[in-house]
Amino acid sequence: MVSIIQKSTRRKQRIAARAFALSFAAFAATSVSYAMFPTAAQAQSYRFSNVTIEGAQRVSADTILSYAGIARGQSVSAAELNDAYQKVLASGLFETVEFIPSGSTLVIKVSEYPVVSRISIEGNRKISDDALMPMLSTQVRRVYSPANAEADAAALTQAYEVKGQLVATVTPKIIRRNDNRVDVVFEVTEGKGVEIERLSFVGNREFSDSRLRRVLETKQAGIFRFIIGKDTYAEDRIEFDKRVLMDFYTSRGYVDFQVLNVAAEFSRERNAYFLTFNVREGQKYEFGTISTVSGLDEADAEEFQKVVNIRSGQTYSPLAVDNVIARMETLATKKGIDFLRVEPRVTRNDRAQTLDIEFALVRGPRVFVERIDIEGNATTLDRVVRHQFKVVEGDPFNPREIREAADRIRALGFFSNADVNTREGSSGEQVVVDVNVTEKPTGSFTFGANFSVSDGANLVASFSEANFLGRGQSLSFNLTTKLDDGNLSFNFFEPAFLGRDVGFGFGAGISSSQPGYADHDVRRAYLSPRLSFPISQNGVLTLNYRGEWSEVREVDSNYADLPSQIQADIDAGGLVTHSLGYSYSYDTRRTGLNPNAGLLFKFGQDYAGVIGGDVDFTRTSAELTGEMKVLNEEVTLRATVEGGIIESDDGTRVSNRYFNSPSIIRGFETGGIGPRSTTNDLALGGNYYAVARLEADFPLGLPEEYGLTGGVFFDYGSVWGLDDTTAIIAGSDDPNWRSVIGASIFWTTPLGPLRFNFTKALDKEDYDKEQSFDLTISTSF
The missing domain is CATH 3.10.20.310 (membrane protein fhac)
Incomplete structure (x- = not known):
C-alpha cells in the first residue's frame, strides 16, 4: 500500500523539472556558441519539425499538443517551452511529464494517472459508509487525482467534526493493480469523541441551569455517555441551541433576550469541553392594549377584533401574535378579501413593561x-x-x-x-x-422485553414505518407475549385520506388477556377502521367502527366453582360485537398560547348492538387534564378527572367491564379493587369507574445528565357497580372511595423511561389487594 499524500506528488514533479532543466543544459552546450567578448547573450529559441508523444494510453496526442500549444515548425523560446511543460503538467491528467528536446524533435514523455477500480472506507464505526460515500468526489472508473483524494479526506474529517469527533483523522491510500488501475482506500482513525463535561450558563436569573439544559439539544456527558450521541461538541448543534434558547425566552415575554457568546474550553487533558452560554435575559413583558385598525373598506376592524384571543396582562409571546394573524387571515379568506395582510404594530412601554399591539389590516402586494x-x-x-x-x-x-x-x-x-x-x-x-429536503430513515425494528410488577415480564417485538412507501402513511406491527397471554396488533394510518385533511386509520389484532386473577382469560380478534376530522385548531373528532369476536375461557382447573358472573360468560361461548362510536379531543398542551399551561379534554361513546351482533352495550368515557409549570418551570403540576360508564340491557360481560389497573388508581393490583366474589375471592370488574389524580413532578437536585427526577401524587377514586350481585362480598359493588398517596422516581435512560412508584393506601376496604411498589421497565436489545 503506497501513501499518496500530496508532498510525494510534488517531489515527483520537482524531479521531472530537474531532468527537464538538465536536458536543456546539455542541448545548449552542443548547439549554442558564446561570443568571446563580454557582450549580452542572445535569447535561445527552438524550432521543432517533429513532436513525439510517448507513454500516452487514454489521452490522445492531439489533446496533449493542445495543452502544450506548440505547433510543428513554430519558433519557441526557452521560456515558452517551460510554460508548455507547466500547462501539460497542470492538466491533472498525468502523474509525471518530461519534455526532452532532441535536435529538431521534441519528445514529450507522460505517465498517466491510473483509473480508480474500487473505493472503500475502512475503520469507520460511528458513521456508516452510506453516509460517507456521497461526500466523495473520487469516483470508480474515473481517473485518479491526488488533489481530489486529499479534498475527500478533508470532507470526511469535517463530517466527523460535525458529529463531535474532533480527533478523527482520514488518510487516503492506494493499492496499485495491473492495467494501470488502483484501489482507493480512505483509512479512518476515529479516536474518542470529545465530550461536553460541563454545560453551564452565565447571566440567567429567572431560569436555572438545569431548566435551560432541558431546552438544549446538546447534553452533558453522563453515566450513559457510551450511548448518548448528543454529549459531544458539534458546532452546528450549538447554533441550533442558540435559536432554541431565543425561542424559549421570547415565548415567555423576554423580548430583549440575547445569547452574547458561547465559550468552549478544552479541559487540561484536552479530552473534554466546558461549554458556557453567556446570556442576557432582559425584562419580562406583558401584552398591553390590543386593538385592530383597518385600511380597507371591505374589512371591518370591529369584526376582525372579535377573533383576537389574547388579552391585556397576558405574558407576551410571538406565537400568540402569529396565532391572531392566522385567525384574521382565515376570516379574510372566508369573506373573499384577497391580498389582505395583517401587520402587528408594536408600541413598547418600558416603564410598565408592556407591549401594545395594533393589528393593522392593509392591502398586500399582488403576488x-x-x-x-x-x-x-x-x-x-x-x-x-x-x-x-x-x-x-x-x-x-x-x-x-x-x-x-x-x-x-x-x-x-x-x-x-x-x-x-x-x-x-x-x-x-x-x-x-x-x-x-434531505431524507432520513423512518423505520425501526425492536426486539426486547418489558417488565412491570403488576403484569410481569413480556417478550416484545415490533416493527414500525412512519413513511410507508414514501406516502406519508404510518404502519406498525406489535407482538407482546408471555407464558399465559399476549397480543398481536397491526395499525395503519393515512393522514390525508383521498387528498383531504381527513385521517383514515385501520387497526386489527388478536389477544389473550387475564383481567383480575388467573381463573379465566378473554380471547379477542378484532378489526377497527376510523376517520378523524380536525374541527378546530386544537380539536379533533374521530368516528370509528369495531368488529370483534371474543370468548371467555376457564384457564385454572383449581377453581372447582367459578362465580356465576364469570361462568355465564364462559357458557355463552364466542360472541360477535359490532359497535359504532365517536370521540372528541381538545388539546392545548403543545399548541396553546401559554407555554407553561395546557388543557386536555376527551369525551367518547361506543354503541354496540345498533347494527347487529350478539352483544349490546353503551360505553361512555371522559377525561379532563390540566397541566402547568410553576416555580420558574422547575415543577410541573397536573390534575386529572377521569371516568367511564358501561350499560347493557342484558347485563355486561366480564370482558367489557372495568378492572382497576395502575393507569386508573395506583397502589392496588390489577383488579385489586371493585366488585369481588365470595367464591374464590375473584375480581369481577365494575360497570363504573371514576378517579381524580393530583401529581407534581420536580427535579431532585442531582446532575441533569443522570436523568433522575422525582414526583409525588394523590389518587382518589373507585371501581363499582354490577348487574348480577349474586354471591359477592357485601358492599364491594358500592362506590367505596379509595385514596392513595405515593412518590415516584423517574429515570430517563437511552433504553427507555423507567418509573418507580412507592404507594400507601389511606382509605381502602379489607378485601382490596394492595401493591405498595411498582416498577415499569422497557428495554430493547
Whole structure:
C-alpha cells in the first residue's frame, strides 16, 4: 500500500523539472556558441519539425499538443517551452511529464494517472459508509487525482467534526493493480469523541441551569455517555441551541433576550469541553392594549377584533401574535378579501413593561404563487410535501403561510433537513417556492422485553414505518407475549385520506388477556377502521367502527366453582360485537398560547348492538387534564378527572367491564379493587369507574445528565357497580372511595423511561389487594 499524500506528488514533479532543466543544459552546450567578448547573450529559441508523444494510453496526442500549444515548425523560446511543460503538467491528467528536446524533435514523455477500480472506507464505526460515500468526489472508473483524494479526506474529517469527533483523522491510500488501475482506500482513525463535561450558563436569573439544559439539544456527558450521541461538541448543534434558547425566552415575554457568546474550553487533558452560554435575559413583558385598525373598506376592524384571543396582562409571546394573524387571515379568506395582510404594530412601554399591539389590516402586494418546486425527496412523494401547504399554484402569496408550511414539513419527521425558500418567478408578480429536503430513515425494528410488577415480564417485538412507501402513511406491527397471554396488533394510518385533511386509520389484532386473577382469560380478534376530522385548531373528532369476536375461557382447573358472573360468560361461548362510536379531543398542551399551561379534554361513546351482533352495550368515557409549570418551570403540576360508564340491557360481560389497573388508581393490583366474589375471592370488574389524580413532578437536585427526577401524587377514586350481585362480598359493588398517596422516581435512560412508584393506601376496604411498589421497565436489545 503506497501513501499518496500530496508532498510525494510534488517531489515527483520537482524531479521531472530537474531532468527537464538538465536536458536543456546539455542541448545548449552542443548547439549554442558564446561570443568571446563580454557582450549580452542572445535569447535561445527552438524550432521543432517533429513532436513525439510517448507513454500516452487514454489521452490522445492531439489533446496533449493542445495543452502544450506548440505547433510543428513554430519558433519557441526557452521560456515558452517551460510554460508548455507547466500547462501539460497542470492538466491533472498525468502523474509525471518530461519534455526532452532532441535536435529538431521534441519528445514529450507522460505517465498517466491510473483509473480508480474500487473505493472503500475502512475503520469507520460511528458513521456508516452510506453516509460517507456521497461526500466523495473520487469516483470508480474515473481517473485518479491526488488533489481530489486529499479534498475527500478533508470532507470526511469535517463530517466527523460535525458529529463531535474532533480527533478523527482520514488518510487516503492506494493499492496499485495491473492495467494501470488502483484501489482507493480512505483509512479512518476515529479516536474518542470529545465530550461536553460541563454545560453551564452565565447571566440567567429567572431560569436555572438545569431548566435551560432541558431546552438544549446538546447534553452533558453522563453515566450513559457510551450511548448518548448528543454529549459531544458539534458546532452546528450549538447554533441550533442558540435559536432554541431565543425561542424559549421570547415565548415567555423576554423580548430583549440575547445569547452574547458561547465559550468552549478544552479541559487540561484536552479530552473534554466546558461549554458556557453567556446570556442576557432582559425584562419580562406583558401584552398591553390590543386593538385592530383597518385600511380597507371591505374589512371591518370591529369584526376582525372579535377573533383576537389574547388579552391585556397576558405574558407576551410571538406565537400568540402569529396565532391572531392566522385567525384574521382565515376570516379574510372566508369573506373573499384577497391580498389582505395583517401587520402587528408594536408600541413598547418600558416603564410598565408592556407591549401594545395594533393589528393593522392593509392591502398586500399582488403576488401569486407560480409553482412549488420540491427537490431531494428520493423516497417521499411530492404530494406528501405539497399537502403541508395550504396554498397551491395560482393562489395569493402569503409569507406567513409559507413559514408555517415549512414548520409542518419539518414536523413530519421524515427529513433530517428541510429548507423552504422563495424567489422571484417569471415576473415580478410571481413567486416560486423552493423546497429542499434531505431524507432520513423512518423505520425501526425492536426486539426486547418489558417488565412491570403488576403484569410481569413480556417478550416484545415490533416493527414500525412512519413513511410507508414514501406516502406519508404510518404502519406498525406489535407482538407482546408471555407464558399465559399476549397480543398481536397491526395499525395503519393515512393522514390525508383521498387528498383531504381527513385521517383514515385501520387497526386489527388478536389477544389473550387475564383481567383480575388467573381463573379465566378473554380471547379477542378484532378489526377497527376510523376517520378523524380536525374541527378546530386544537380539536379533533374521530368516528370509528369495531368488529370483534371474543370468548371467555376457564384457564385454572383449581377453581372447582367459578362465580356465576364469570361462568355465564364462559357458557355463552364466542360472541360477535359490532359497535359504532365517536370521540372528541381538545388539546392545548403543545399548541396553546401559554407555554407553561395546557388543557386536555376527551369525551367518547361506543354503541354496540345498533347494527347487529350478539352483544349490546353503551360505553361512555371522559377525561379532563390540566397541566402547568410553576416555580420558574422547575415543577410541573397536573390534575386529572377521569371516568367511564358501561350499560347493557342484558347485563355486561366480564370482558367489557372495568378492572382497576395502575393507569386508573395506583397502589392496588390489577383488579385489586371493585366488585369481588365470595367464591374464590375473584375480581369481577365494575360497570363504573371514576378517579381524580393530583401529581407534581420536580427535579431532585442531582446532575441533569443522570436523568433522575422525582414526583409525588394523590389518587382518589373507585371501581363499582354490577348487574348480577349474586354471591359477592357485601358492599364491594358500592362506590367505596379509595385514596392513595405515593412518590415516584423517574429515570430517563437511552433504553427507555423507567418509573418507580412507592404507594400507601389511606382509605381502602379489607378485601382490596394492595401493591405498595411498582416498577415499569422497557428495554430493547
